[in-house]
Amino acid sequence: MDAILLHLVPASAYALLALVVWRAPKRIDATSTAAASRILLAAGLLTHGFVLGYDMLDGATLRFGLAPALSLTLWLALVLYFAESFVTRLDSLLLLALPVASVCCLLPLALPGDVQITTPGWGLRLHLVVAMLAYSLFALAALHAVMLAVTERRLHHAQLDGDLDRLPPLLTVENLLFRLIAVAFVFLSLTLASGLLLPDLPTTRPLTVKYKLGFTAASWLVFGVLLAGRHLRGWRGRVAQRWTGAGFTFLLLAYAGTHFVLEVLFKR
Incomplete structure (x- = not known):
């Protein structure tokens, strides 16, 4: 109780x-x-x-x-x-x-x-802290992307009611989105590096570790391409939102997906 x-x-x-x-x-x-x-x-x-x-x-x-x-x-x-x-x-x-x-x-x-x-040793503690910072920043970025998509759709359909007064300028939110992604990308890079290099990370479930590493690497690649596209080609709007959604989906699969299968479906 x-x-x-x-x-x-x-x-x-x-x-x-x-x-x-x-x-x-x-x-x-x-x-x-x-x-x-x-x-x-x-x-x-x-x-x-x-x-x-x-x-x-x-x-x-x-x-x-x-x-x-x-x-x-x-x-x-x-x-x-x-x-x-x-x-x-x-x-x-x-x-x-x-x-x-x-x-x-x-x-x-x-x-x-x-x-x-x-x-847990200091390496594992640092790895977990950096990983959770990366996940949280990407979660916040994904929420910003959802908010941008919903607002742009309402603007496109001329649904200009008072709810839009809650929002800052869309360009401000979009710039914030890319700042969040850039910082989170640094933390995600450190997460991958520490996961590969630290000797004290638990390996009692090697298959789970491989899935996590694969999905995390896929997310890192997607966000890396998105940042490069933003810098080199000025990607924004729906293109940026779709890439953000794809990268965050891989990140969810990297942790939440494997643990959902083990803890909920297989009761392990």
Whole structure:
């Protein structure tokens, strides 16, 4: 019961914040609503971080699995959004991210994960931190791409209602998208390098490791081509959104896909 209540606190905070954002004034200068949203988001992040420690840390043992990893990814993505919200108001992004984060807070109750690493070395700790930073930045980039696609479609069909007042200029969001991808690409490169070079990474499931490495390399290649296309040919709009979606899909398959098969389908 205590564990259920513990997970319900951040999930409820995120759900309440999603409701506040949904019902908030649509004017970009609604500063009072923005301040209240930041307070609620900060409260959710603090409690969510405490829950992550409860789920993943047990003395010298590091517990990992599909649900805790998804929860950690959404937490890091929302931390990045919290920092970003002081520069640009992105209510539409919150409306996409908060319901997902709320569900991910509760997932560890059903899928706690059975991957346990005892006394992980500094190399493994660094590898996991860098990998989760890369995943979270790419998750945030994917949300930006979805927001751009939805907005451009509404503009194309002349659906110009008041909801567009929640959005910053599309060029601003697109430039932010590529900045996120560029930084995440650096972290993903470090993740691949550390995964290949560090001797203390667990190899008890060699087939899973091979799948992860293959899908991560495919994602790295897709995002590398996207950044090169942006720099050399000025790729933007739907081309950029499609490449972002493809790269993020490979990244999801690299971790979430293999763990879903092992933990949910095969019960391993």
